[in-house]
Amino acid sequence: MDIYFQEAVLPAKTKSFVVTMLDGSYTVLLNADLCLAATLEAADHEVRHILDKDFEGVDVNQIELRAHAKGGKHEALAAYFNGRIAFDPC
Numbered sequence: 001m002d003i004y005f006q007e008a009v010l011p012a013k014t015k016s017f018v019v020t021m022l023d024g025s026y027t028v029l030l031n032a033d034l035c036l037a038a039t040l041e042a043a044d045h046e047v048r049h050i051l052d053k054d055f056e057g058v059d060v061n062q063i064e065l066r067a068h069a070k071g072g073k074h075e076a077l078a079a080y081f082n083g084r085i086a087f088d089p090c
């Protein structure tokens with residue numbers, strides 16, 4: 001599973017979102033105005049959705065509640081990158 005990350009000019013209220021690509025990969029769009037800490041948090045949130053296969057789900061409210069309740073800091077990002085990256089606290 002390939003996940004790409006891209007900064008984008010987004011409305012202030014939108015931290016990030018995921019685009020499902022035709023080749024089966026995912027592109028996480030991250031608001032370019034976020035600081036590093038908020039960018040990592042948003043990226044982690046979206047990777048968690050991808051790893052949990054939430055894009056096949058139906059009830060968006062349930063999906064969001066679960067995504068926000070689960071896991072430690074950057075756990076999903078760490079899982080996706082298989083421990084190959086470390087995060088500096090900021």
Ligand SMILES: [Zn+2]
Nearest residue numbers: 045049064067
């Ligand atoms: Zn979400």
